[in-house]
Amino acid sequence: MERVDLLPPPTGADSRDDVARRADAHAAVPLLNCLLREVAEPLPGPGARPVYRLPGGRLLRVRRGRRPAEPEVRTANGWHRVDHAELVKLVAEALRRHTGVPNHELPTEMTDSRDTVAALLTARARATPPADPYLRSEQSLLTGHTHHPAPKARGGGPHAGWLPYAPEAYARFPLTLLAVREDTVVDEGDTAALDALGKAPPGYRLLPAHPWQLELTAPALAPAFADGRLVRVGTTGFFAWPTAAIRTVYAPEYLPGQDLFLKFSLDVRVTNDIRRLWRHDLMRLRRTDTAVTEAFASVGPPAAWLGDRGHRTADFAFEELAVVVRDGLRDHLLPDATPFLAAALVEGFPGSPLTATADPVAWWEAYLCAVVPPVLTAFADDGVVLEAHLQNTLVAVDATGMPVQALFRDAEGVKLLPDTPRAAGWERLVYCLVVNHLYEIAAALTEHHPGLDPWPAVRRELARHDLPEVPALLAAPTLPAKTNLLLRWTGADGADARYRPLANPLRGA
Incomplete structure (x- = not known):
């Protein structure tokens, strides 16, 4: 293929x-x-x-x-x-x-x-x-992050090197299949899905690879190919679709009736970071994903967590070849519901339920009811700080276009209390959920439906939750807004979030 x-x-x-x-x-x-x-x-x-x-x-x-x-x-x-x-x-x-x-x-x-x-x-x-409307939403982000100085930079390389893998260009491609010598394999969690992607020679384990990452790391991997620690065994018999994250791909039919996400390392700076699966993040992935999975079990349906259930790599190229296995949509999605990437609702794309709704007030209340309770409940009951920004949230709608479910993803960005102090965790939650997410959805909704005041409904939804931080949030003069421009200009680490005050639309709403 x-x-x-x-x-x-x-x-x-x-x-x-x-x-x-x-x-x-x-x-x-x-x-x-x-x-x-x-x-x-x-x-x-x-x-x-x-x-x-x-x-x-x-x-x-x-x-x-x-x-x-x-x-x-x-x-x-x-x-x-x-x-x-x-x-x-x-x-x-x-x-x-x-x-x-x-x-x-x-x-x-x-x-x-x-x-x-x-x-x-x-x-x-x-x-x-x-x-597929879901894939169309994942591949719609031509503008991208609404508050980043260079959201679409791809490392400055020739366009021919990255366009075949660009979600915004409607790309799809087969994954490269490698065989890794068995004594060098590092495997943690549930990675059984990887073995179903093809057949490895005796004494080897199968490892899918992103073809762009193989091109980027070719010099470093050449010795392993030369001495037999790595062997190329072909490509997948199906196309993978790059999602908005670029390095994460979706396989709608990796097996008949079964879907899957795979998250790869990609040695390219996208927004604030080189998008490698760093060793320190992989080492805590199982603990974090387990905590979030347990939190969502307590939250209950219809909210869903797309678990990062395991990872596999080679010990001689631990970060370069790492791949995380993530749950697909089918086992979590409500019957007859259609998911959309939240960031795409802000960007706008043909078929967006945000622009099509004839009742924006009811649509917005349903949206808040789907998205807000899981995030606040996971924080209140289990000390889980979801990174519920626009790119990590999928919102599913019913046949009428009304939001009925929120699905969250990406354990790498999750923080756990008390590893993260409660105040810092709450500040991050407010930035991701309110400033990065709800603020932008509200702005898009009011642009398409003039006259709507979205903030009283947000205030009511937040006030329903018995969290000690909520009253202060509703009364605060400002909200924390991440300073991506200053962060990048001063060379701060991408994970070192810095905030400046943004006028709080919740106050007095």
């Missing part, structure tokens, strides 16, 4: 100009969101184009909205529209003045992110989106 290659087709000058304009617009949204939230000073004044003062004194104005657009800077001759390249220079200068430190790497990533969007737009023009 051949992989599906999605390389940019030849285009004329007009098409290239159109792609360039659209790529600039997509890439400017999250960069402006970061700049305005983290370092710009809003100036008083009415109008649809608010004005901000940047560090150093330059004035910037943008078109108002959850997707700020059309950035302009004040010059001696009036307002001057800036393209993405000029915006990157503007942001870099503002950050250098704000922090007092230079950074030559992040502006390159910002440019790479914009160029990635351009390549994706071109590739999508000749590709066919998946028929």
Whole structure:
């Protein structure tokens, strides 16, 4: 089975100009969101184009909205529209003045992110989106993280190297099957599904690999292939679909009637981190997943946890070749329900139930009823801090498009009390659930359904839970907003979350 290659087709000058304009617009949204939230000073004044003062004194104005657009800077001759390249220079200068430190790497990533969007737009023009609405939602994120300076950067390599594996280009591909010499295998938890993917030679165990990761790590793995510790045994007889996380793939039919997610290492920086399965994370994966599984057993249906039930790798390439086996959807999904990635509801895509609903008030209340209780109950009863942000949450709807179930994933991002202090765990929960997730869904919903005030319903849903932190949350003047721009500019570790205050819409709602 051949992989599906999605390389940019030849285009004329007009098409290239159109792609360039659209790529600039997509890439400017999250960069402006970061700049305005983290370092710009809003100036008083009415109008649809608010004005901000940047560090150093330059004035910037943008078109108002959850997707700020059309950035302009004040010059001696009036307002001057800036393209993405000029915006990157503007942001870099503002950050250098704000922090007092230079950074030559992040502006390159910002440019790479914009160029990635351009390549994706071109590739999508000749590709066919998946028929499955769930897969379509996973592969819809052209803009991506709404508050990250370079959400689409792919390491700066040639487009031909990563486009065949890009979810946003509607990619699908078979996985490479390796055989690992049995005495070098590291196996923990339930990895039986991996043995069903093919047949390993005697004395070997089967290990699926992401083909992009094999290309990235080829020099390091060459000795193992040469001495027989690693053997190539073909490819899977099915296509895997990359999800929004890029390194995690979905196999809807790895066996007849059975589905599966597989999470791989990928030696590429995506948003804040190199997306390797790090040894220290793998070593605590079983304990974390067990704690979350037990918490969800207490929470009860319809809420569901997609368990990371085991991992397998080779001791000589522990991180490079690691793969995590994750539950598929079928055993957890309510009958006749259709799941969607929460982040896709914010991005927007054909068939989104958020835009289609005729009763946004009832839809929003049903959404909150599905998403909020499992997160707060797991924290209150079992000390589990779910990373319930938009990319880790799936929301299933019934035949009418009404939310009926939330499914959560990714044990790597989960924190457990008391390993994490309660106050720090609560702050992370509030950021992931309220700021990263509900804040963005609410903004998208009100954009499509003007006149809706989403926050009284959020306040009511939170107040139903007997947690000592909830009253303070509802009364607080601010919420914690992660500073991804400053985090990346100062070179902080991706896991070292830093927050700045964001006005709390729950207060007095």
